[in-house]
Amino acid sequence: LAKTTQPISMDSYEGQEVNITCSHNNIATNDYITWYQQFPSQGPRFIIQGYKTKVTNEVASLFIPADRKSSTLSLPRVSLSDTAVYYCLVGDIGDYKLSFGAGTTVTVRA
Amino acid sequence: EAGVTQFPSHSVIEKGQTVTLRCDPISGHDNLYWYRRVMGKEIKFLLHFVKESKQDESGMPNNRFLAERTGGTYSTLKVQPAELEDSGVYFCASSQGTSGRNEQFFGPGTRLTVL
Numbered sequence A: 001l002a003k004t005t006q007p008i009s010m011d012s013y014e015g016q017e018v019n020i021t022c023s024h025n026n027i028a029t030n031d032y033i034t035w036y037q038q039f040p041s042q043g044p045r046f047i048i049q050g051y052k053t054k055v056t057n058e059v060a061s062l063f064i065p066a067d068r069k070s071s072t073l074s075l076p077r078v079s080l081s082d083t084a085v086y087y088c089l090v091g092d093i094g095d096y097k098l099s100f101g102a103g104t105t106v107t108v109r110a
Numbered sequence B: 001e002a003g004v005t006q007f008p009s010h011s012v013i014e015k016g017q018t019v020t021l022r023c024d025p026i027s028g029h030d031n032l033y034w035y036r037r038v039m040g041k042e043i044k045f046l047l048h049f050v051k052e053s054k055q056d057e058s059g060m061p062n063n064r065f066l067a068e069r070t071g072g073t074y075s076t077l078k079v080q081p082a083e084l085e086d087s088g089v090y091f092c093a094s095s096q097g098t099s100g101r102n103e104q105f106f107g108p109g110t111r112l113t114v115l
Helices: none
Strands: A009-013 A018-023 A031-038 A045-050 A053-056 A061-064 A070-075 A084-092 A104-109 B005-007 B010-013 B019-024 B031-038 B044-050 B053-056 B065-068 B075-079 B088-095 B110-114
Touching: A009 A018, A018 A084, A018 A104, A031 A061, A045 A053, A045 A061, A045 A070, A070 A084, B005 B088, B010 B019, B019 B088, B019 B110, B031 B075, B044 B065, B075 B088
Parallel strands: A009 A104, B010 B110
Antiparallel strands: A018 A070, A031 A045, A031 A084, A053 A061, A061 A070, A084 A104, B005 B019, B019 B075, B031 B044, B031 B088, B044 B053, B065 B075, B088 B110
């Protein structure tokens, strides 16, 4: 499994854009990059997934450079309700065992 | 559509007692997973069912843990006898497929406290 490194915590204010960068230097050819979000007292929730370049959905954008050794989750115009732990996961397309690291605790303040 | 549900939400038991956790996956999801986070640690995979069959038990910590999924619907995870180090949050998840690209839907978890 590719090891991931992401910041332990980030602080932001409502309305700002939050960018969380995850490093995965030993990512393999068949690996996908997936981000999950976890609110207090809830289970993780899938946010976005990508292989290369850029992916965007209604919640976030995921930027992946050509070498794929890192990725950046972008949360546009955050609100207080975006306060959560965000996990970067890297895994083979055939691997169903999700491997969660420590995640990044994002705190959004008014 | 209902999401993954888990029961109970909290359980407090004495060391040596037995506890059974229940998970109801999303209807139609053949794949069911158990994960757990013990105190101060990361969320770790325990096991995977496809319908009623155990496909992968590689994450089960020891033989005090027994998971079942009779009929391929809901699943139970029994801990017998419970030890202090079993305290943590147990999550259940389900998915339609087993590809690494398949989104796993998680339940809210069961917080287990062993005293």
